[in-house]
Amino acid sequence: MASYTRTSSDLDKYLGLEFYALASPGTGGRLKESLEDFLVQEVSIDGEVASPKCSYVEGGGQYTWLVLEKRxxxxxxxxxxxxxxxxxxxxxxxxxxxKDTNAVTYxxxxLQADVTKEMIEEFNSKHSYIKLHxxxxxxxxxxPGLLYGNYFTIKVREVDCLNCLEDLVEELSEKKMVPNYYGYQRFGSIRPVTHIVGKKILxxxxxxxxxxxxxxIFPGESENSQKARSFLKETGDYQQALEIFPKTLRSERTIIRYLAKHPGDYVGALRSISSYIKKLFIGAYQAYLFNRLLSKRMEYGLSYIYPSPGDSVGIFRSTSQPVITGLLRVNETNLSKVREWIDRGQAALVLPVFGYRSQLSLGRVGDIEKELLREEEIDISLFRLKSIPEASSAGTYRMAALKPIGLEHQVFGNGYExxxxxxxxxxxxVLLREFIKPSDPAKQGF
Known part of the structure; x- marks a missing residue:
């Protein structure tokens, strides 16, 4: 039976991220003191890293590929x-x-168009937050999905315990992986309500x-947002609220505009927002359920790396690209062989991201899934939404463990990269929270 360290963060508990895999004390510190402290570079399916340095081999065809830089x-x-x-x-x-909004990303x-360097220069001259290369x-x-992953270069500043860093790196090298939770940005760290909205829709x-x-209202949001929400709560005046709700709150304004014209039609109001946002709400609740399921397993002492009888594992096409090509149900007979495959990088434990087609696991792990659904008062059939069918979700699987590749670190001043x-x-x-162990993730840049 494995044992894990519980988080002390209220936000972590609220989002289902209840445990740490790394037992060593955290370094503390802050992320994103500046945009340049958090650099994200996409890695293409064939291993190319997105960069403005333009070291790519020219090809041919009807599509123009570019590197999009944004801040x-x-x-x-x-x-x-x-x-x-x-x-x-x-x-x-x-x-x-x-890609992350509060970061420098490539x-x-x-584009299904011919784009010349002159056209790119014209575009770049007109936009400050976006550049093309x-x-x-x-x-x-x-x-969507046609990528290998992302390469991160991240600076952590105002660190409390630099000496803790080496212990954490050493422990990670031994354990190799940490729980593959959905991260804070899936829910919003300032206004973490997306999963709650999703559950209520379901x-x-x-x-x-x-x-x-x-x-x-959450204390971390802007004063204008707080005043607008307070006004609407006190008056119920959608027409007037539309005048004061910040223009950045696009989905809220769309719903308010609809309800001002169609009082009481709450289904219509939800359907008036984009399908992307509706799916975002349902997806956030699915992510929350996944986090809670992963935490529940850890609470019961189960591994987040190796399966138990009744679990499923994903089989990879190759060890260099962990693309799951099939699923295998684990039992007592194949358990030791599956563990060997995981150690060789040929398979991974997967957990359900619940949807209306999800099949619950067997045995003890299945009992844990049923317990979670009972606690949440949710049946998986609810993910087929009759009133808002465009937001329905069949469900999928997600790897239970996260393995960083080629991890490097170096100390500078009162921080580290x-x-x-x-x-x-x-x-x-999710990896950084294992290192920092934040007590207040929102204030610490998560």
Missing amino acids: KIDTVAAVKIVAKHFGLRLKDVGIAGL QFIS CPMKRPFSLR KGEYKEAIDELLLR IKFRLYKGMYAT
């Missing part, structure tokens, strides 16, 4: 700006993944979902 803007908003500038439809702009982007021809467009509590989104690669869908902040 303080989300990927979706950046793509819309690019599409508008070049007179393209959104579907003519391809990306492989979404990722590949594909390195045009190259390719015979196909990018699509349960058919549409008014309560909207109230959670519009009216709940850490570099590593992660496979797609894994969060750098």
